[in-house]
Amino acid sequence: MANLKTVSKKSKAQSMGMHTEVLTGRTQQKFFNPDEAENFYYFGTYDVDFNKRTDLDVKDMTAPEANKEIDNLMSQGYGTIVIKNPQGKHSLGVGILNKLNLIFEGSLGYFGMGSCDGPIVRINGRVGWSCAENLMAGKVVIEKNAGSCFGAAIRGGDLICKGSVGARTGIDMKGGTIIIGGDAGAFTGFMMQRGRIIILGDVGINLGDSMYDGTIFVGGEIGSYGSDAVDAELTKSDQDWLKRKLKVAEIGENFDVSKMKKIVAGKKLWNYDNLEPTEKKGAI
Amino acid sequence: MCGIAGLIHRGKSSNVGSELQGMLQALKHRGEDSTGYALYGDTDGKNFIMRFKVGENVGEGSSSVMEDVSVYDERKKIVDQTLAEMGAKVVKEERTLPYSLRYELDYNVKDLLEFSQRIESIPGVEILSMGKSLEVIKDLGNAKMVCDRYSLDKVVGTHAIGHARMATESGVDIKSAHPFWGYPFSDVSVVHNGQLTNYWNNRRVLENKGMRFMSECDSELIAVYIAEKMRDGATLEEGMKASLTGLDGVFTYFVATKDSLGMAKDTMAAKPLVLYESDDLVAMGSEEIAIRSVLPQEIDTYDPFDGEVKVWQI
Secondary structure, eight states: OOOOGOOOEEEEEEEESSSOOOSSSOOOOOOGGGGGGGGGOOOOTTOOOOEEEEEEOOTTTOOOHHHHHHHHHHHEEEEEEEEEETTOSTTTTTOOOOOOEEEEESSSTTTTTTTTTEEEEEEESOTTTTTTOOOOOEEEEEEBBSSSSSTTOOOOEEEEESSOOOSSSTOOEEEEEESSSOOOTTTTTTTTTTEEEEESSSSSSSSSOOOOOEEEEESSOSOOBBBBBEEEEEOOOHHHHHHHHHHHHTTTTTGGGGGEEEEEEOOOSOOOOOOOHHHHHHHO | OOEEEEESSSSSSSSHHHHHHHHHTTGGGGGGGGGEEEEEEEOSSSSSSEEEEEOOOOOOTOOOOOHHHHHHHHHHHHHHHHHHTTTTTTEEEEETTTTEEEEEEEEOOHHHHHHHHHHHHHHTOOOEEESSSEEEEEEOOOOOHHHHHHHHGGGEEEEEEEEEEOSSSSSSSSSSSSSSSSTSTOOOEEEEEEEEHHHHHHHHHHHHHHOOOOSOOOTTHHHHHHHHHHHHOOOOOHHHHHHHSOOOOEEEEEEOOSSHHHHHHHEOOOOOOOOEEEEEEEEESSSSHHHHHOOOOOOEEEEEEETEEEEEOO
């Protein structure tokens, strides 16, 4: 149990800016300690070489077979894998927990690149619903359009769609950045808890509905605001960050970020107290 | 969960039976309790084509009551007799299965309401479709099973919509299967993925206005709702736009007429749809893999947004 409010000296992780939370009351939360990084082990990960490259044609494979083969190639040290003929198959490239250059020459179906932590992915096509759900770290770039629930519940990483996306983009996201080059559908940022969403085009109704925290930047028209989503001032540092992010994302580099709207949580729906969730459970 | 698929060729005909079979079979994991096809075939446009059933498929998984084939024969006889009384001449007759029939009718009438009411007043008889181009074929099983059973893979036409059903709101039977005919309008059909929550309220209102429901499947409401709007003078697109607020729940649905195909998505965009559009072909389905079965090459597709209605002409 730790009561961080009483900790006078910042932990190393805090000093490094890895988290900034100051929790009150008792908590069972344990933060990552960089000094113990060498003891940190991720099951099912591989040390791959980016210069070792191969192609994989998945035309006649099922999704489990294709994913198993990707895993097999990573175990052999391949760090750059080009997937041919994905043809809209569901659940391709899921659960990759190490660095990897993954290129899809075609489109993915639902749940593509779900639960990943680390890979850099380029999809030269479209993706279906729930692309990169639960992404922890890494970068996923989609050259065309994306379906609904794009980047649902991501915790980190960059998720970039150069085309338009469907409804509920960034639903329940807890970190990371989502960048949309085109338009976004209804309920974008629904119940988001942290992280940032950038939409260069228009966005549908109920933007940021019931968002707890985080920030949404919109370049085009907004259909309507969701419950508790409010405008905020676009600061100089916001603009600098947007410019840098768009440049790195290879998208909207010349976009006039000074005209973007910034939307945050009004926090009127907040009803927090000093109890931590684990203690609330105990009280019940 | 159900799967829907549709396609329309603009300016030409194609083997829509085989194409739709491929699209629906790709969606079979979304439900294979029953599968239905609404095919708009190339015809000379002179005769009506009536697809009707005189009983249910009582195979494995069916929620229907077993009946003897002789009962079907008796119902068919009464249908033949009623047609003769109304001056409808049967030009061609096909009985693919004991309970499923296809008639080509030489019958000159514009209002199909009275015609349909008389035929369906025969107990156990339901018209699945009536039109000069439309044929609705639906039965238990996945797309390939239904296609093989009815030899649909050779049907040539301009457009088609279909449905792979996972039964949730009503029984596993043909009467609850999609597509639904837009009774009593010639050549109108509907398929739906989703759930309508104001079904009973709307049904009561529409029944009081003289509209007919054959099943307790909530999706049938869409066909009846739009048919009622069209009866009052609305265009297909106007009827579909009205449905966005008139129908409550989550839905993506397709409507097809003799020369058009439309889609509508609810205002929460809760049900999936992927769309491909080019100058000569529009193909859409609940998942991209449905479209890939007819267009395996790399193509540009997109998800229509919430509250979107689109209609294409052949």
